[in-house]
Amino acid sequence: MAKKKALQPGVGKLLDAWVPPDEAGDAIGCIATSFTFNAAFFEEECLGSFIGLETNPTDDGPAYLIEREDKLAKLACAAVLVDAHHCRGTRSLRWDLMPARLPGIQHAKVTLLVWSGWVRLIIGSANLTEDGYRRNLEVFGVLDYFDGGEAPIGCLTETLGFLRRASSYSRPSSGSVTPAAKRWDDLIERVEKDCADWGVAAADLKRSGVRVHPLFIEPNQGKAKSCFAQLVSLWPGSSPALSADVVSPFFDPPEAANQPASEIWELLRKRGEVSVGFHVTAEDCFDAASVDVGKVLLHAPESLTKSAPRDSATVEMLRVMPPDGRPLHAKGIWLEDDRWLIYQIGSSNFTSPGTGLGKRSNLEANLVYVIDGKRAAKSRKAADLAFPKSESVGEDEQRWKPLPSEDGEGDLLQKTLPVCFGDAVFSIDSNAGPIVTLEFTSSQVPAFSIDAEGVKGAWFDSVRWAASGSPMRMELPWSLSRPPSGFDVRLESDTATSWWPVNVASPDALPPPDELKDLPLEVLLEILSSARPPHVTIRRFLKQQAKIDSAGNVTAVDPHKRVDTSGFLLQRTRRLSWALRTIRERVQRPAATVEMLRWRLLGPVGVLGLADAIIREAKSPDESNFLLAELTLELSRVKVQHMLGCIPPKQHREEIQKVIEALRTRVMHTNEGGPVNLNQYVQSVFEAVKS
Template sequence: MSRTNNQHTGYAKLIDYWSPPPDAGEPIGCIATTYTFSPVFFEEDCLSRFLRMESDPDNDGSVFLVEREEKMSSVQCISVLVDQHHCKGARNLRWDIIPSRIPKAIMHAKISVLCWSNCVRVIVGSANLTEQGYRMNQEIFGSLDFHGGSDIPMAVLKSILDFLKEMVDRCTNSPDQPEVSRWHNFLTDIGKRTRNWGRIEPYRGGRDVRIHPLLLGSGKPDLFDQVRNYWNQASSRPPDYAWITSPFFDSPDSPNIPAKKIWEVLNQRGAASVCYYVHAEDNKDKKQLIVSAPKSLLESAPNQRSSVDIRFARVIECFDTKEIKTIRPLHMKSIWLQNDEWALYVIGSSNFTASGTGVGSTTNFEANIIYMASRTQNRAAVNMFEKSSLSKDYLAIDEYTVWDRQANEDEPDSECPALLPSVFGYAIYGRMSIWYRLSDSISVLKTYRRAFPYRRKRERKSFMTKENG
């Protein structure tokens, strides 16, 4: 478990985890999921490390291109599942980009599976595959290495591989696409390669760090139910405290179900506390504090309980390094729970929203990891968890505080281009034609027509246009 900064223990550069560990062997393939995406960053920064590229795109020019072509042609699969609105940019056709389209929800999980001949690394976190996510934002991620003799339960890897297969099927309406078949075949091959790796026996006692996947999607238990289930396997008493980090929350006019559900996880009698780590600013002219969160968080405490409290802390986002001020925006998502016996840390892609935690009318595809450690028998692990926490200042909330929630990244973006309906599947481009794959539900096609192909400079083009009215 790491944060994207390497100043001290618990912090690391996420991009370094695309490089193979010692004795990993030859690269076999990799797949990833992301909400926003930069193909150039993926090719030049991520893939170059995964493939052990020796040349540099900025200094070696054509040498880099030749080496990249040779390296990519030698692997089984390179594929990225991306939200449909962010499948943009030029790329090398040696690897696949699969658009994700889910009605009324989004594919928001950030998973990378890197497979070498002797090691499979799974990275789950909050960062998108962009330069902003990997080099600017304050993010969090967990890296799990599976190999012969690995102590991480094989059930964790299997759950993630199955989840990735389910996601690509749900996010595409054309399961016979070649790139979808390559995705499935590669994941099946990883399962075969690793079936004798990792831990088989269940967790017992408090000496081990317990690792569990927390995966969300339609039909799966919500985040709070999964957290409660794993907590009850370790502790006989509920947690007393919760610390929640999220850059985004539900709108002020929503019922804010997550803010109420967290209290159902905590101790129902006696003291209990929730603290939210948020973005906040000071309006010095008006002497006001502006908190980027809805006021409903403050109003969510259970009624008729005097021994509970809600606090807010401002995440530090401005850093002075070598006389230069650097802004590192908050994009990390996490939930920390604890009592006197245990600490549980959820990290990953889930914002503290109804769709991000699975308690709303729609559920995003989200991926998280749970780390658990005994506070009495494994204090060293708990200390490691704590070292990945953010720098913060506790806020004094009063009647003059302004509650100004940031626009949720889960919400539709009005600037995104209009897309064809889901009835349109994939297109195959030939020298003289374009083949369109359509689903069986073609009633929507009545509002579309196919324009006649035309020739220009020996090129033949065809396209779809929408009729007026």
């Protein structure tokens, strides 16, 4: 289990920022954005830290699946917006994967973590990959919001607006709202409502020695919204800065006019001595056959050195010396004079698309720290620690070996689907069962075939789509037990495939893991009456059901066949009665999300899971009816208390009433014949608890 660690300014581990603070409360939801992406890393490491998983998939197997299901099912939203070129990966449908398709690329790296008493905003340079979080030299900023906190509330508000706009690039058409996008928007709306009074207002920030502002780059906004224009507006001094330092692993290609290199000088004073330092990665030239042996190959274009506008403006090239030889992936712009310092960190490379210049801007997110060196010496020191250490490279040593652009076509993992392919959604139809709905935004779709994991041959193709009349919405039955997390789509004669992510219409449509299906009543009673997490009880139960052969090998068997339930209810009536009271206490606890409450009520280890186990294992319909009536009585006695950050008591009670009606239906199915007095008792219970 990940333990809480203090987030120290200057240097830290990014994954630690996903661990909830002690005062955070229940996990409600998280949304994140990334350029490149690793689904397994995000699910196991990032989400695992956020929800506090105590198990891991390598060592704990079924227990991990059970705990993951139990905790993810309680979230209102868990979603990632990824550039369409990298948006793929097998995953749990408990979280949404949303492809961003835009003229440039989705390059922002923003994470919003929401607990019932705490909101954490992370903006930085790291993609949601193992390299980004464990290997590269990255930079990130963390802002915490809670009642009485001092983080700038305007920064959170502006970022929420950016995230709402960013998700629009995942929608098949303008104004459309997919199920995943609605969950994304609903979480943002909840944060806007719950956190309106958290943090410090802009007027109060003027007295602070440190101010923080978001800086976003979005497509089609023009030069007036470039990072340079925004930095000019944020500079607090009465005259422009004296010097600038730029750190970036990527730049405009050598053959292009280097617009960012020209614009950086516009941030500095127009007279007197000024300087710009470019901090880049480099390598030594060891090729004995080269005339440049012993020189330094700078991973940057030579045009940087030729950008100085006058003789009193100087350019310095510096070689970043990352600790432990880590690859540089951090990006930043540093401006300062004798008093003030501005440090921009985030996703923006020093390229035209990354800084908002030119016709094809990216989607980028940055934080700008404005520091008064006279009033915030500690913050100034922390900024120094966060800036990569470098050493100057003399002009006679400089040779040039630019890296391919990070957002160049050669680096992209997959082809993107044409915009005519809309949303793919998994759901459960009450009559047809599991279905996958494919949406198309146009009748003009290129020839395609769709492959699904576990299905031989093409699962669906354009021939069958055309034969169905080329509908904008195609509903297809899904016969496999595991819902699909996405499809490989091959267009016409292309050899490469594109990934079409599948999201779920509603979390209620997802089947539980096999380990949670039809659990024996004995196990459910232990789970519901125990203070231990469910996965601990089930893991012990599964171990007990393993059969050891004469050679000492352990072979798993069907756990339900290993449980002798004969006489079970009669022997354990007292325990069952006590468990019912415990269930009432569990159900009436305030719930941070409606999903959390529904998992308690409708989940496989919830109230209806217990009711179904009672029906399966009762010796007669009479016993089943009596115990379901007792369960209903306990639910009717629930007293819900109002708690800030939780769903309202009225909604809480409405969800409970739905379960009572479901129990009534189960009794009606089995309540045929039997003792008159028992039938009268059961009937009287349900009459008394009518809504």
